[in-house]
Amino acid sequence: MTVSNELLADGLSALRWRLRDLVMGGVCLVVVDISDVEQIESTLLAALLDTHRVCRQRGGGVVIRHADRKAADLLHRTGLDRVFEVEDES
Template identity: 40%
Template sequence: MELALSTQTDGDRSVVAARGEIDLYSAPGLRERLRALVTDGVRHLTVDMNGVEFCDSTGLGVLVGTLKRLREVGGTLVIVCNQERILKIFRLTGLDQIFDIQDTASPAGS
């Protein structure tokens, strides 16, 4: 399955909703979208993964890299996910201790 991304931006806040699979094939597209947002001045980024069916280590690497870039500029990254199969990946890798993971997304302007 392909990865579909939609973005809602309000000032220095953006919500990126992902649907599909984040894997070796699709992760570069996600990386470029997130990188472009940070480059354009977004400092508070939410990645809504409630529509993600699969995420491999490449996808996790994209999220870790984005978190690092945002921290360097005083920003924040929130992961929104209520799917147990995706949350399990974060727990198994210990990334649930690094990311701010929430059940629901706030509007970009919140």
């Protein structure tokens, strides 16, 4: 799943429903590409944490792919790099 600025512009509700559909469909591992996201908002993190909680119960989790330096630093400062698997841009 690629999270783009356009998807975020549709509102967090659209993103939450998309993530919920994946999880309700039985997915246990969600890979989220944030290469097109300019800034990680707290609402995005909340949606990803909700998704991670459900996936974790199934033995999976959430992978954040293509995190730029700013995003990776934010995830590190908040300790979320220990919750999500974070893959940087390199």
